[in-house]
Amino acid sequence: MIGRLNHVAIAVPDLEAAAAQYRDSLGAKVSEPQSEPDHGVIVVFIELPNTKIELLHPINENSPIAKFLEKNPDGGMHHVCYEVEDIIAARDRLKAAGARVLGDGNPKIGAHGKPVIFLHPKDFCGTLVELEQA
Numbered sequence: 001m002i003g004r005l006n007h008v009a010i011a012v013p014d015l016e017a018a019a020a021q022y023r024d025s026l027g028a029k030v031s032e033p034q035s036e037p038d039h040g041v042i043v044v045f046i047e048l049p050n051t052k053i054e055l056l057h058p059i060n061e062n063s064p065i066a067k068f069l070e071k072n073p074d075g076g077m078h079h080v081c082y083e084v085e086d087i088i089a090a091r092d093r094l095k096a097a098g099a100r101v102l103g104d105g106n107p108k109i110g111a112h113g114k115p116v117i118f119l120h121p122k123d124f125c126g127t128l129v130e131l132e133q134a
């Protein structure tokens with residue numbers, strides 16, 4: 001069912017420093033910071049030949065990323081995003097298998113303008129999983 005790895009998201013305490021590290025030390029193509037107020041984050045997109053990395057920084061103290069950084073002050077991997085062809089079919093299949101969908105269970109529009117859902121990390125090897133309709 002799952003297709004390509006769309007992105008890996010990394011929460012970072014210092015967005016400028018993290019973007020500079022990916023640009024200057026790792027030699028990656030790095031976007032300008034982009035505000036995503038609906039998700040409580042500022043994002044820098046890093047384009048790799050086969051996938052993307054998203055550096056996430058909280059917009060304010062209420063952001064879910066702020067809570068994550070409290071527990072992981074150096075930053076850390078926040079979630080992985082896999083592509084699916086049909087987000088509703090994927091959700092229904094996972095719910096039938098006992099997986100928990102976060103929020104009200106309905107897809108939201110994600111950072112790339114496409115419907116996404118998030119799956120509970122306790123159901124997936126301790127890793128928060130995002131599914132995006134490709």
Ligand code: CO
Pocket residue numbers: 007009054079081111130
């Ligand atoms: Co994501």
